Amino acid sequence: MSRIGVFVCHCGENIGATVDCAEVAKMAKDFPGVAFSIDYKYMCSDPGQTLIKEAIKEHNLTGVVVAACSPRMHEPTFRKVAAEAGLNPYLCEMANLREHCSWVHYKDKSTTLKAAELVRMLVEKVKLNTPLYPIKVPVTKTALVIGGGIAGIQTALDIANSGHKVIMVEKSPSIGGHMSQLSETFPTLDCSQCILTPRMVEVAQHPNITLYTYAELESLDGFIGNFKATIKLKAKSVDHSVCNGCGECSAKCPIKKIPDEFNAGLGTRPAIYVPFPQAVPNKPVIDRDNCTYFRKNGKCGLCEKICPTKAIDFSQKDEFITVDVGAVVVTTGFDIKGTDFFPEYGYGKYKDIITGLQFERLASASGPTLGEIRRPSDGKIPQNIVFISCAGSRDPAKGIDYCSKICCMYLAKHAMLYKHKVHSGKASVFYMDIRAGGKTYEEFVRRAIEEDEVNYVRGRVSRIYEKDGKLIVKGVDTLLNSYPVEIEADMVVLGTAGIANPESESLAQKLHISYDQYHFFAEAHPKLRPVETNTAGIMLAGACQFPKDIPDSVSQASGAASKVSALFSQNELTRDPLIAFVNKNTCVGCFMCQSVCPYLAIEKEKIKAKDGSVIREVAKINPGLCQGCGTCVALCRSKSIDINGYSHKQVYAEVMSLFNERSLEYV
Amino acid sequence: MQELNNKIAELLTNNLVSIFISYKKGLNGKIKPAFFTKPNEVYENYFGDEAQQNLAVYVHKPEVKKYSKVGILANIFALKALLQLYAENQIKDNYLTIVTVNQDNKVIVFADFNEIESYIAQHQIEKNTNKQKEINELLSLSREKRWEFWVEQLSSCIKCYACRAICPMCYCSKCTVELNQPQWISVPAHSLGNFEWHIMRMMHLACRCINCQECSRVCPMNIPLHLLTTKINSDMEEEFGQIAGMKTTLDFALNTFKVDDYENFIR
Amino acid sequence: MSDFEPKIIAFVCNWCTYAGADLAGTSRIKYAHNIRIVRFPCTGRIDFMLLLKAFQSGADGIIVSGCHPADCHYTAGNYHARRRWIVFQNLLNFLGIDTRRITFSWVSAAEGAKWGHLVNEVVDNIKKIGPYTEYAKLGKIGIGSISEGNYARIE
């Protein structure tokens, strides 16, 4: 026999002004199963809470309905109150008298009646509530970090320094990511590699970090705290345990003209190579697509002959390893559009129109020109340089509606670096708006304009063409009454749009996380859960979520790391028990439910006879994965799936408790 | 149909099946299902135009399931039903030997369900235009008239559940109608429960019903259930382009979706 | 019929429409009092049988509402629900059940005003078409009692 307590809150005037709370409490007393009913000015206040606790004990209540504000507001509060009084917290429900009644209706008898009906509905529900207990899931305290750029490095170090194991997977031969390609960094103009390389080394040497370079995630199964990741270790063709990194092989490799990824195509590299001098690990790999030995059936093999430590191993094969991890942080970074994306700028046919990333390499001391700004076509130092921001970004016609966020700042930096290196030169920046939100960012841009005399032109560039060895940049100055501007430039740098990695879609599918229309990975909530994905246990950091600069990437990385550390701070994971479960006895195993589950939480379970033979297969819901949407519950024909908190019985009772006078009349 | 009889006898003799489900002539001359367990019973086997019943319903009956290997003579509807059952994980591998007779009177023994899938793809069932016409006529009536029509039809339902018993797709071990906690379908013999029962049955059959119309044939009260099954089948095809009993994979209208499904009825 | 106060039940998801109705409250948007909201985790959880039960229990109108496409908290529950609604609505219509009384909608957590409008519209509409007793009355019709009726039959 249920003994339900009803607690009607006035919320000061908020409910009390339009609903006759005392009347509601009085009516509630007569509802079947209600043992106690009372109204009070502020139920969430300390005396209000005490009132509930005492009533629970005194009247030996088996369930509580708090008729007050929205459960989205105070459900946790009152469930805690119930728990403190010794009642299972899930035996407490809230009737929404404020948002759904008193605030939206005028003071009237009908409003009070509605309030009473809402209470009755919840009374009927709570009678069918069952005690629930949080779900405990064990946690494997190892994190998988996918991507070894600055975001991945920061995440890995933060997690490792808090005492947990980290496995880092990087697809290229070295960690470092885009940041290792940069020259100086805004807004302080400190050298990118100088601040990055010590961290790269720290990653390699950290006792808690296992680093796999030249490796990719093959698949991920399992759920928060209990993932199983399969990692593909691509064949390096060099035994790194033997190699001493002397570099002889790279120097002697006869294939030398491969466009260098690290230098954004501005330089060349051999087929056996270390991507850059400060690479971690500083040992080479063989690029099999370009190596003569692999392309021409064993011809060449020069590196093998000259290697002093006999580290070259052409017979290596791709290897697959499986690791147990408790959390995953995705830090795979971003990509940029190439100059060939722009019809109006010549489809990439002009050598001296380059991307921002290529300019970084030109300006970098480790770059192909050793830091001198020389244009790619003839190696001359450009005397007149033009920078174009929003190349592709903020342009719906190009399919990129968003702002790439970093271009304004790095183009200002580029113009500044150019002026510092070519004092006599003239630099212009075409822009739509200058977006310099960030600590000392605006000041940085002003410095470029005022101190370094960079010519900022507010307007778009409609076309660039070549004429007599010059690039004619045709644009408009919208601050000068849309006056047409033509600049005869020696070199043009496009701040091309930051875009998602081409592999992001397939990676998202492996991880079962969602991505947005531009293929950037989607966060769980744009404001309040920006580092988590919708899949519990998988976090995001850096530009794989959206283009962002180094400080933002690092902040998010530390955020993701702290989420992981918080998860790893417990031996067991506690989850809300409002999830679905299967009645094995009636499930017929059609597995239609499997395909509607967005979390892949439904597995096949074999029911076996004593002799081990399989009698039948039934669905089983993994409590670690189920998020409690209930789509399977409504789909199941035999009603063999039910869900805690919104069970068949509960919702049925709620519906039948409403207006039931007419049904009684006819049935 | 000697070839068929020989085949069934051969399957039984060689122990490839321990029971074979087919048809025979009953004492009253009516065609009824036959369950042969010995080769010497096969002489009773009947095959001809009157053999219409969809035998697929028997493969999930417990009396048949206790045999480890089952043979079945399947007409095109039974083939579709079996394929659907297979997709719904109801037929274990190596459990069934499925035999059909094609339009040229050739006996075909299917090696696997992929063969059935392609056989069905080549043997589309023609749409019964008469039934579609009946449906269109009903739809052309006013809503009130349609209501009156169905109230009259469904009021005569005696909830004998013959429609369920004959349906190859109704294989739940515990049907929703038997649940009383809560009572989803009203028990008393009034029309409300009848409506609930038939609406629920149709919703559960949507995208699964292969429209063999056995339910309509066996209804002792002659309720035109085929109107409902035909309607739900044409709806599925029109709205989602999906037809039941065509694929080995579980990819049906109500457990899949398209992001751009039409929604002009949603505000 | 002027004093007819329809009984409307709303089946809504917790993350969008329930929150949208909360917002209507916080924004003090006034709407008709005839509505009773039942909370579900997601539109995907809403069992079509509950709609029938609501009519049986005396509802004159039903609102079913959840997150807009692509906004589902659980990524796809609303898409599955939408398909079910299409099938269910067609079937009910074929059976002559008055589908004007069921309103499907998407109301996001930000659309408090839309929620208010929706409720008012539905209430006005149901007031116009009157109470729905036809379905619940089925409970009175049993075998034998049908002969009193004069029902059209299609031949």
Add this chain to the structure above:
Amino acid sequence: MKIGFYPGCSLEGTAREYNESLKEISKVFKIELEEIIDWNCCGATAAHSLNKDLALALPARSLALAEKQGFNEIVVPCAACYSRLFTAYSELNSEPEKLEKIKEIIQIDFKVTSKPINVLEFINKYIKPDLKDKIKNKINLNIACYYGCLLVRPPKLLAVERYEDPMIMEEIIKITGAKPLDWAFKTECCGAGLSVSKTDVVNKLSGKIIDDAINRKADIIIVACPMCQSNLDMRRKSINTYLNKKLDIPVLFITQLIGKALGLDSNKLGLQRHFVKVSPELFMQKGISSDSVSNKIGVEV
């Protein structure tokens, strides 16, 4: 072989030579261009800036007539007409509701099956495959191919590859032996309809186009749009006054150039109708036999 033909107003007036030369070269390839009976104005710029239904209904009527007269394809030489007809063709094909409305307006029931094609598409499909075999005179000129706006835009509708730097004309004229130039003003604006209301804008815009072609050593400019041709040719005197230069580069329709390569008579190709004289020596000098061109109304430049 017969194909539908929609001349539009220009080909009856300022661009008669376009009409003549197109018909002449078609004859060589045994193609008869048959004019749509009772065709009407395409709506041009005026209609779609005033009334969306009118802008669809006008070209739709011509499309409907062509369909009734049994044409699967209609050659539309004028770039502006082509743009209007093709817009109507694709909009009506993709939006059944619009089609219903337009059918109501024009009172003709049709299915939008007649596809408008422009001259470049026509040449690519019917002329180019056999062109090489029929060349009588190799053209030995440096040529700037000028596209203007409407032959390649809007990119979403026409789906032309490399719409800012198209290569369609270049590929065609290479067959005649001519040397296409890489130049910068292929798809820049000629000033278009401002020719009438703001001539100085045309002087400036068209002047830049001509200037760049000459700078890059072009012997002639070829076009496939009557508006472009008239701006670059007919306005040359005022362009020269504006630029204070004497630019005398001729502007030919691509059909005229092909006609010359096929060895056709200059007068039949309408070369005598140009304002900027196409000197008989132009083709002669480069070692190509040519008949005499009688230039009746050419201006002195």
